Amino acid sequence: MKIIAAFEKTKELSYTSHLDVQRTLQRAFRRANLPLAFSRGFNPHPKLSFATALATGYTSEGEWLEVELDKEITPEDFIEQVNAALPKGMRFVRAFVADDGFPTLSKMLVAARYLVTLYTDPPVSAQELLNAVRAIMDSEEVIVEKKTKSGIRPANIRPEIREAEAISASDRTAVVAVVGTLNAAGGLRAETFARALFERLSVNGRFTAHRTALCFEGSDKLPRLR
Amino acid sequence: MNDRTLDMLLSRVEKPARYIGSEWNMERKEVYDFRFALCFPDVYEIGMSHLGSRILYRVLNDMDGVYCERCYAPWTDMEQALRELNEPLFTLETKSPLKDFDVVGFSLLYEMCCTNVLTMLDLSGIPFRSADRDESCPLIVAGGPCTVNPEPIAEIMDAILIGDGEELEPELVACVRQAKRDGVSRRELLLRLSAIDGVYVPSLYRPVFENGRYVRMERLCEQAPEHPVRRVVRDLDHARYIGRQLVPHMQIVHDRVAVEVMRGCTRGCRFCQAGYIYRPVRERRKETLLDQTRDLVRCTGYDEVSLLSLSTGDYSELHELLPRIIDDMAEQKVSVSLPSLRIDSILKDDLEKMQTVRKGGLTFAPEAGTQRMRDVINKNVTEEDLLRAVTDAFTAGWCGVKLYFMIGLPTETDEDILGIAELARKVSNAFYRLPKDKRGSGFRVTVSVSTFVPKPWTAFQWCAQDRQEEIVRKQQLLKTALKGVRGAELHCHPSVLSVLEAVFSRGDRRLNGVLIDAYRRGCRFDSWAEHFKPDAWAEAFSENGLTMDEYAHRERAADEPLPWEIVDALVTPAYLLREWNKAQEARTTKDCRQGCNGCFGEHCEDYCRV
Numbered sequence: 001m002k003i004i005a006a007f008e009k010t011k012e013l014s015y016t017s018h019l020d021v022q023r024t025l026q027r028a029f030r031r032a033n034l035p036l037a038f039s040r041g042f043n044p045h046p047k048l049s050f051a052t053a054l055a056t057g058y059t060s061e062g063e064w065l066e067v068e069l070d071k072e073i074t075p076e077d078f079i080e081q082v083n084a085a086l087p088k089g090m091r092f093v094r095a096f097v098a099d100d101g102f103p104t105l106s107k108m109l110v111a112a113r114y115l116v117t118l119y120t121d122p123p124v125s126a127q128e129l130l131n132a133v134r135a136i137m138d139s140e141e142v143i144v145e146k147k148t149k150s151g152i153r154p155a156n157i158r159p160e161i162r163e164a165e166a167i168s169a170s171d172r173t174a175v176v177a178v179v180g181t182l183n184a185a186g187g188l189r190a191e192t193f194a195r196a197l198f199e200r201l202s203v204n205g206r207f208t209a210h211r212t213a214l215c216f217e218g219s220d221k222l223p224r225l226r
Numbered sequence: 227m228n229d230r231t232l233d234m235l236l237s238r239v240e241k242p243a244r245y246i247g248s249e250w251n252m253e254r255k256e257v258y259d260f261r262f263a264l265c266f267p268d269v270y271e272i273g274m275s276h277l278g279s280r281i282l283y284r285v286l287n288d289m290d291g292v293y294c295e296r297c298y299a300p301w302t303d304m305e306q307a308l309r310e311l312n313e314p315l316f317t318l319e320t321k322s323p324l325k326d327f328d329v330v331g332f333s334l335l336y337e338m339c340c341t342n343v344l345t346m347l348d349l350s351g352i353p354f355r356s357a358d359r360d361e362s363c364p365l366i367v368a369g370g371p372c373t374v375n376p377e378p379i380a381e382i383m384d385a386i387l388i389g390d391g392e393e394l395e396p397e398l399v400a401c402v403r404q405a406k407r408d409g410v411s412r413r414e415l416l417l418r419l420s421a422i423d424g425v426y427v428p429s430l431y432r433p434v435f436e437n438g439r440y441v442r443m444e445r446l447c448e449q450a451p452e453h454p455v456r457r458v459v460r461d462l463d464h465a466r467y468i469g470r471q472l473v474p475h476m477q478i479v480h481d482r483v484a485v486e487v488m489r490g491c492t493r494g495c496r497f498c499q500a501g502y503i504y505r506p507v508r509e510r511r512k513e514t515l516l517d518q519t520r521d522l523v524r525c526t527g528y529d530e531v532s533l534l535s536l537s538t539g540d541y542s543e544l545h546e547l548l549p550r551i552i553d554d555m556a557e558q559k560v561s562v563s564l565p566s567l568r569i570d571s572i573l574k575d576d577l578e579k580m581q582t583v584r585k586g587g588l589t590f591a592p593e594a595g596t597q598r599m600r601d602v603i604n605k606n607v608t609e610e611d612l613l614r615a616v617t618d619a620f621t622a623g624w625c626g627v628k629l630y631f632m633i634g635l636p637t638e639t640d641e642d643i644l645g646i647a648e649l650a651r652k653v654s655n656a657f658y659r660l661p662k663d664k665r666g667s668g669f670r671v672t673v674s675v676s677t678f679v680p681k682p683w684t685a686f687q688w689c690a691q692d693r694q695e696e697i698v699r700k701q702q703l704l705k706t707a708l709k710g711v712r713g714a715e716l717h718c719h720p721s722v723l724s725v726l727e728a729v730f731s732r733g734d735r736r737l738n739g740v741l742i743d744a745y746r747r748g749c750r751f752d753s754w755a756e757h758f759k760p761d762a763w764a765e766a767f768s769e770n771g772l773t774m775d776e777y778a779h780r781e782r783a784a785d786e787p788l789p790w791e792i793v794d795a796l797v798t799p800a801y802l803l804r805e806w807n808k809a810q811e812a813r814t815t816k817d818c819r820q821g822c823n824g825c826f827g828e829h830c831e832d833y834c835r836v
């Protein structure tokens with residue numbers, strides 16, 4: 001059977017990489033004594049795949065994954081058993097059993113929501129933040145240097161930004177909610193969006209990103225865009 | 227440290243997961259009145275792999291009211307970030323500065339990590355020298371195999387722990403805790419500590435130098451023992467083991483369950499410090515090991531188990547234990563590895579069994595190329611043993627083997643170097659002699675060569691290390707000789723590092739100043755070739771009026787006083803001298819499982835009723 005589940009990742013473990021998360025989950029599943037299904041071959045691996053990866057340093061409220069099991073288990077038991085075996089900083093919050101033929105998560109993924117927090121020096125006002133976000137949304141093109149396999153090159157990220165909203169600005173901390181395209185081919189990175197904002201605000205600083213949701217299409221069991 | 231500062235630091239470094247803690251099985255305590263910072267002067271991936279620290283973490287946290295936290299050497303990017311933000315180094319559990327602890331204890335596994343100890347003190351605002359610290363500072367202590375020669379760090383440490391730690395550390399903690407309750411002075415505390423078996427308080431002793439050489443140790447106080455005696459856990463079977471092993475998020479060097487099968491080794495290879503300073507050999511019963519293995523696998527979720535010891539192949543019940551553990555673990559899809567197999571203890575059956583689980587790398591350590599040289603170092607392994615073992619392995623499907631050798635050994639001639647290439651050739655031939663359908667493809671014989679470093683408390687503690695030019699020449703000779711050996715690949719460790727290692731392993735108290743000077747000149751992570759600064763070290767030595775040559779390349783006379791003999795490591799200098807003399811005549815000494823060789827002198831019966 002296949003279980004589809006979402007876990008949250010909080011600040012204790014925000015600096016673990018996607019690979020670290022995979023390792024941690026695999027070990028937690030073993031500790032929880034889950035009836036894992038293993039791949040065949042010389043080096044058997046549990047069948048586990050993620051909707052997408054979360055960048056190192058980010059926190060999240062809902063990272064979705066699918067895992068194959070050899071025996072039946074209820075979603076409630078799954079959550080309870082695995083959570084008891086997870087270190088502080090990771091916790092499953094939702095789970096359901098996928099029917100046969102349920103498409104893979106990465107194929108259904110369409111977007112992601114983030115809260116991006118900028119720590120600016122000097123501080124920016126609420127109005128300045130509002131203007132910067134509006135400037136981005138009103139542009140046809142938002143060019144940002146993007147790291148690709150073939151080096152750093154300019155890229156237009158505007159098409160990947162679906163929505164953006166200034167939330168608050170006080171005490172050198174500015175918060176923006178953004179919805180970006182995200183699918184198997186790629187999509188908006190909170191990091192490039194933050195850089196575009198810093199540029200519009202003409203300030204420097206650091207940022208943190210918190211993924212509030214992954215959005216899917218094609219199943220009402222998964223969070224949707226609207 | 228607040229979240230925001232932490233985040234600022236973490237966002238600046240390449241591998242932030244080194245500093246976050248929150249691993250599975252990490253100790254979380256609310257109520258405690260005594261804090262111990264268990265420090266490892268190397269990066270997280272290495273420190274987390276260390277078996278001894280894993281045991282101590284558990285032993286100390288098992289003490290009621292004691293909270294033991296961990297701290298590893300910050301990599302250079304984190305050091306820079308801490309300095310820029312003017313933040314102190316912090317522990318993984320509660321992100322507290324080391325200054326807030328009652329005891330800061332370092333595990334010293336190799337000499338080349340000593341500058342990192344200074345980094346960690348420096349980033350904590352703790353003065354380097356014991357004499358410069360007052361009651362407001364934590365007690366700074368060190369343990370680990372390096373402390374069998376405590377002198378090179380004697381001015382830095384308040385107390386040095388010699389030998390097995392699992393009984394010693396809790397005694398130390400109990401003593402410091404009581405002293406804290408009694409409100410005694412630091413001086414009184416140090417006196418009390420010196421009364422614990424296995425504790426060396428360097429400030430109670432003063433080394434005397436004449437004509438630039440160490441001549442004797444003066445005791446500054448009657449109460450201090452004449453020779454602190456190395457501590458030994460007598461009953462390993464009942465000793466505390468790792469228990470709930472920490473499970474890291476990022477990959478570490480030994481990322482698996484480690485089960486300590488036994489401690490000590492009876493082989494008596496004359497170059498091997500571990501072989502001498504972990505004596506006597508103590509085994510765990512196989513039932514205990516099975517239980518511990520199951521237990522560790524269950525509480526960690528690891529899918530790999532390693533059966534550890536200095537020479538697991540010598541474990542007396544290995545052939546009963548191995549099949550049982552392998553079967554037991556195979557059910558849970560857990561693989562079993564033995565990192566230190568000896569040539570003569572591998573049996574074909576075991577090889578086949580191991581292969582069904584996972585085909586790991588195959589390594590052998592003949593250490594020297596000719597039988598004469600192997601007799602000198604008492605590596606009781608013959609060419610036939612090796613060739614039989616590799617042939618078995620090749621037949622069982624392995625097609626790569628790694629051979630470890632040392633060069634620069636006492637009495638070595640060019641013939642011995644050429645012998646290494648000859649042995650590699652025979653191993654290669656053993657592979658190609660097999661019929662094509664019975665052997666794998668892509669054959670490799672990796673010849674890994676390190677430079678011999680004479681170590682204290684070994685039969686070779688008196689001998690001179692080869693000079694660097696000579697080592698380079700020998701490496702070149704070997705390289706040429708290996709040409710034409712099918713599948714051969716040569717790996718030589720840089721020899722510059724081994725000179726410094728030789729200096730510090732047989733150093734005396736004057737090296738404390740050198741160490742501090744080298745640190746001030748930017749020396750860090752000296753065992754990492756890319757960080758090693760030979761020029762800075764050279765300056766630090768000349769600044770202190772010393773030469774590396776004197777320590778590394780000079781043969782000591784048999785009657786010369788040796789600075790490390792302030793410690794009683796149990797193995798007697800008289801025994802080591804006998805071994806040194808036998809070595810020069812290429813005479814071997816038998817494994818002491820076959821009968822006591824008397825290495826503990828008058829203590830033999832007391833410690834080894836084998």
Ligand code: SF4
Pocket residue numbers: 491492493494495498499500501502536537
């Ligand atoms: S077999 Fe020799 S080299 Fe290995 S641990 Fe024992 S004494 Fe040391």
Ligand code: SF4
Pocket residue numbers: 492505506507818819821822823824825826827829830831833834836
């Ligand atoms: S005292 Fe005897 S039995 Fe014990 S370690 Fe030494 S030689 Fe071996």
